[in-house]
Amino acid sequence: MTNTTNKTAMRGPALTFVNDPFVVGDVAAMRYLPDALILIDNGQITAFDDYSTLKEQAAGYAIDHYPNALILPGYIDTHVHYPQTQVIGSYGAQLIDWLNTYTFVAEQQFADTQHAKTVANVFLQECLRAGTTTAAVYCTVHPQSTDAFFQAATERNMRMVAGKVLMDRNAPAALTDTAQSGYDDSEALIKKWHGKGRNLYAITPRFAPSSTEAQLEAAGALWQAYPDTWMQTHVSEDRKEIAWVKELFPERAGYLDVYQHYGLTGPRSLFGHAIFLDEPEWEHIAASGSGLCHCPTSNAFLGSGFFNFQRAKHGDHAIRVGLATDVGGGTSLSMLQTMGASYKIARFGGYSLSAAKAFYLATRGAAETLYLQDQIGSIAVGMEADLQVLNLHSTPLIDFRMQRCESLQEALFVQMTMGDDRATQAVYIAGELAYSAPSSDDACSTGRRVMNLAT
Ligand code: GUN
Ligand code: ZN
Numbered sequence: 376m377t378n379t380t381n382k383t384a385m386r387g388p389a390l391t392f393v394n395d396p397f398v399v400g401d402v403a404a405m406r407y408l409p410d411a412l413i414l415i416d417n418g419q420i421t422a423f424d425d426y427s428t429l430k431e432q433a434a435g436y437a438i439d440h441y442p443n444a445l446i447l448p449g450y451i452d453t454h455v456h457y458p459q460t461q462v463i464g465s466y467g468a469q470l471i472d473w474l475n476t477y478t479f480v481a482e483q484q485f486a487d488t489q490h491a492k493t494v495a496n497v498f499l500q501e502c503l504r505a506g507t508t509t510a511a512v513y514c515t516v517h518p519q520s521t522d523a524f525f526q527a528a529t530e531r532n533m534r535m536v537a538g539k540v541l542m543d544r545n546a547p548a549a550l551t552d553t554a555q556s557g558y559d560d561s562e563a564l565i566k567k568w569h570g571k572g573r574n575l576y577a578i579t580p581r582f583a584p585s586s587t588e589a590q591l592e593a594a595g596a597l598w599q600a601y602p603d604t605w606m607q608t609h610v611s612e613d614r615k616e617i618a619w620v621k622e623l624f625p626e627r628a629g630y631l632d633v634y635q636h637y638g639l640t641g642p643r644s645l646f647g648h649a650i651f652l653d654e655p656e657w658e659h660i661a662a663s664g665s666g667l668c669h670c671p672t673s674n675a676f677l678g679s680g681f682f683n684f685q686r687a688k689h690g691d692h693a694i695r696v697g698l699a700t701d702v703g704g705g706t707s708l709s710m711l712q713t714m715g716a717s718y719k720i721a722r723f724g725g726y727s728l729s730a731a732k733a734f735y736l737a738t739r740g741a742a743e744t745l746y747l748q749d750q751i752g753s754i755a756v757g758m759e760a761d762l763q764v765l766n767l768h769s770t771p772l773i774d775f776r777m778q779r780c781e782s783l784q785e786a787l788f789v790q791m792t793m794g795d796d797r798a799t800q801a802v803y804i805a806g807e808l809a810y811s812a813p814s815s816d817d818a819c820s821t822g823r824r825v826m827n828l829a830t
Pocket of ligand 1: 456470474478581582609612673701704
């Protein structure tokens with residue numbers, strides 16, 4: 376981490392999660408301080424408590440005061456494709472057609488390093504504007520797309536997990552590697568970037584249909600050789616895709632079994648979508664400590680299906696689930712929009728996702744899914760100071776609606792239903808102000824409201 380000699384402090388209402396609300400309940404999982412002080416030294420949080428308790432320790436700190444807003448951990452997007460920033464909102468197709476028509480065309484442009492740099496910078500700037508401070512990111516098959524991404528992340532000192540996509544079949548020739556070249560290129564990228572600054576590497580077989588058995592085997596071997604890296608892929612997103620996997624891997628019990636067979640499940644594995652898992656697959660996800668990335672705007676946009684919250688988070692074993700945008704299948708980089716979409720997707724299954732649970736899934740829950748909960752995702756002593764300030768009055772209609780909010784949960788639910796990147800007032804990366812919205816929250820009409828966590 377880049378050290379800063381500056382001492383930074385933030386003051387204002389603050390919310391973080393100290394536990395999993397699906398396990399302990401919403402109120403017990405939250406820590407809400409109506410007037411908090413956060414002290415930050417060298418990019419890490421060194422104190423977090425009520426302002427009245429800590430104010431004597433604040434001498435020598437420049438305090439940024441946000442009395443009308445809400446300080447939160449930065450959002451964590453557990454599954455997103457930065458090269459698809461340029462095809463977000465592409466019309467009219469289900470997964471496989473959408474990949475062939477739009478995605479695989481756009482991704483070919485990332486052979487050009489300059490193009491990759493441009494899009495990586497747009498993507499990261501948009502993450503900041505959305506309040507997202509960490510993401511698990513797919514690059515393209517080209518190693519230079521990953522170099523460009525980590526370079527851009529390094530320039531912003533953002534904690535990012537990313538990797539070169541592996542695919543050696545069922546894609547245009549210009550987008551394929553081989554089992555050997557994919558292994559070699561990924562290994563070189565691991566050596567160059569993993570653990571350098573705040574960068575972390577994810578071995579990234581795109582999905583089972585675009586890798587041969589030889590490539591999946593090589594990916595498993597690479598993960599064994601570098602066991603502290605991540606592994607990310609897609610699973611059970613779409614019915615046609617699942618039927619295709621059955622054809623391509625007839626000897627495997629199911630889609631997840633393909634990955635299990637090649638040693639690609641376990642801690643720090645990340646599976647995007649996971650909509651149509653059967654019971655043995657749910658059990659394997661739980662028992663292996665694998666993580667699921669729920670991508671609600673993408674699942675709605677492509678017409679893929681409905682993630683089963685009830686099974687994922689209320690079964691016998693806690694399963695690690697993080698929210699994800701999956702841009703460009705997803706339609707927004709805003710985690711507020713993503714939370715709002717996850718509520719709607721859950722309703723189709725008769726489940727009501729509370730605001731506390733949604734904000735947990737976008738912060739601490741996502742960090743737990745990435746096994747990074749000791750570094751990011753919470754406001755607590757020792758955590759990296761990746762924080763955001765949420766403007767609770769970012770549009771006239773939200774401001775009007777907020778005047779009738781009686782509790783923190785209600786206010787959070789309004790934010791996730793109506794809010795977007797306009798609600799990001801400020802973002803701090805490792806304690807340094809990295810983004811500040813053009814207008815301040817001084818314009819809000821309601822003034823400061825101290826909300827009661829218990830109601
Ligand atoms: N499955 C394989 N590749 C992709 C992708 O780029 N986006 C989505 N949504 N699903 C995929
Ligand atoms: Zn995806």
